[in-house]
Every structure is written in structure tokens, then in C-alpha cells.
Amino acid sequence: MPPPDRAGAAIPAADGRARGEQPSWTRVIARDPGVAYHQRVIALPIATAAPMPAPAAGLDAASLEALRAIDLRLATIAHRLVTANAPLCQDQAPATGMVVHAINQYDRDTQPAARQVFGFSAPIAVEGVVPGSAAAAAGVSADDGLLSIGPRALTASTAPPSSVDRDLALSLLEGAASPVRVTVTRGGGEARDIAINAPAGCRSRFEVLLGPAMTAQADGKVVQIGVRFFERYRDDEVAVIVAHELAHNILRHRVRLEAAGVKGGLLGEIGRNASLGQAAELEADQLGVVLLYNAGYDSASAARFWQQRGGDIDGGLFRSRTHPATKRRVAAIDTAAASLTEQQRPVIPPILARRDQPMK
Structure with a gap:
């Protein structure tokens, strides 16, 4: 479904839900091209987001791990679709298979839990890696800190919580030539240079849209899929919705x-x-x-x-x-x-x- 203009932010809410009821989510998100996942992004690219009011309390570790799992499900579906269909797409970008996020995407109340769960040995980091992707083959791991992409060093912005840092990383990954060269740190250890022989993929960013609505939409650059689809449907069923929205962009x-x-x-x-x-x-x-x-x-x-x-x-x-x-x-x-x-x-x-x- 082609969507109206997007704007927003999000971060998961605290518990206190009835049995069988899923948590509501929120977090700070960007509405530009890029993949954001509840503030992560898959460097297909891919991303997540959801325009909702921020909860009084930040997200806990369990909520963040649940979000990571959903992000990776969408990233895996999207990676499969964009790489297999690259010949159909006028606009292409390297499909590394990395899901990227930044600490500054998270509400300040959530940042302590985000550091606990994801490490964030650098302000911009890898939330997850699609199994079998070029990033996985190159040795990139979840929670690796991203120090640079190509010749560009990555540093934290001084802006209030937003997706600015993540969006910069996504733009650099989208514009890179393969092999995509990144420098990572694992657990704050020694810097490591990695070359990712990424195949071409359709240039679209993918976001998990947080909130209670069964929403799916595409704006020509970003595909957003509501988190409820992942709660209700198998991945092969979600793939039908993702393919439909990607088709709108193509x-x-x-x-x-x-x-x-x-x-x-x-x-x-x-x-x-x-x-x-x-x-x-x-x-x-x-x-x-x-x-x-x-x-x-x-x-x-x-x-x-x-x-x-x-x-x-x-x-x-x-x-x-x-x-x-x-x-x-x-x-x-x-x-x-x-x-x-x-x-x-x-x-x-x-x-x-x-x-x-x-x-x-």
C-alpha cells in the first residue's frame, strides 16, 4: 500500500499487559530512505520504526531482544527478495545482510538497557546479520561496533535521540562499491578491517513498524511492515506482504x-x-x-x-x-x-x- 508521508519516532513500552497480549512498542525513528528497525537498520539496507507516543519508562532487555529477533526475521525475508530480484530493479545497492542501529536511536530511558543487550562498543553497531549473507561470510557478527565504512570514520552526533547516526551509516553502505569495506570492533577490542563481497540488491529500506495496527506500506524508498504481522503469521506468509510492498517501490x-x-x-x-x-x-x-x-x-x-x-x-x-x-x-x-x-x-x-x- 503506498503510504501517506511518514514522520515519527518509537521505543518499546513497559509491560503490564494481559496474557497473550503483545507489548506495544515505540522508539525514535527516521522517516528518510534507509532501513530502520525500531531503530535498527539492515544494510540491505533495512530498518525499523513506528510513530507512537513514547512510554513513560524505557524498554527492558527482554523487549529489546524480542525486537532484535523480529528485525532479523524481516531482514532475512527482505534480503532473499532483494538479491533474487536485483535484475528487475533500476535502483540497486550492495546487499550486505547487516542490520544496523545506533545508540542515539533509542530514547534516553532505554539507552542503558540497549547498552546492556547490544554492547554498543561503538555508537553505531550491527544489530544482527542475515544467515548466509555476504556479511556473515565475511565474519561480521551481531553487536560488532562499526568504526568506519570505506574511508569515512563513524562518530556519534550530539543531536537529541534520533536516527541521524544510523541514517548516515545506511547512506554510506548504500553508496559503497563491492567489496564493501568496514572497520569493526568486537567488545571494544582491537579494530578489524573486513571486506564484504556484497551482491547487488534492489535499493529499498525495510522497517518494522511498531504499534497495534496491521499496517504495511511503501513510499518508493522504504517498506514498512507492522510488528503484528510477525506475531500472527509465519515468515513465508509475511513474505507475501513484503513482496507486495517492495513491488510498489520497484x-x-x-x-x-x-x-x-x-x-x-x-x-x-x-x-x-x-x-x-x-x-x-x-x-x-x-x-x-x-x-x-x-x-x-x-x-x-x-x-x-x-x-x-x-x-x-x-x-x-x-x-x-x-x-x-x-x-x-x-x-x-x-x-x-x-x-x-x-x-x-x-x-x-x-x-x-x-x-x-x-x-x-
């Missing part, structure tokens, strides 16, 4: 809809605005199936997901008139999946030609 839907004069808010729900919004959703469904297929997922999984989970999501995430009905999208997805049977990967679909054309 097809440049936000730029094309804005060029067509489509308005957001209530005005986006009527007339031509709604019609073009539905067209964008159907395009993303069609390309999303191809992205899944190229990445080795079952191409029929998207139709199954909408058949089995559509009622949950159509009641919230896709309730807007800008989204086609579940039956219609399942039929279109089935048709797209059937056309992929036994095709050689990667499939380069004709729909990509539309990304430079006006929405109509």
Missing part, C-alpha cells in the same frame, strides 16, 4: 500516483483517485508474485495467503476503497502464478515497462 507507484494528481486522505477514496489506487494495488499483486517466485518461494502462496488471511487484513489494512476486493485480487494472483510454472529464474515480467509510464 514500480514507482508513489511517484506515478503523485504525477497523476492522486490525493491522499478521504479524497483518495473516491472517483479516479480510488480507481488509480486499485490499479496500483493490482500491479503490485502481479509483480509481487514474480518477486516471490524469483526468490524461491511458492508462487501460489500469495493466493493462499489472501484466501486464508484476507478476512483479517481486508477488515483493516486493505479496507480502503483504494484496494480491490479479496476475490478480485486472488483471481489476478492465481493467473499470474500460473503463468510462472517452470519458467527460468529470474523472470523479468512485462509489467516492469509500466514503471516509467503515467498511471491511467
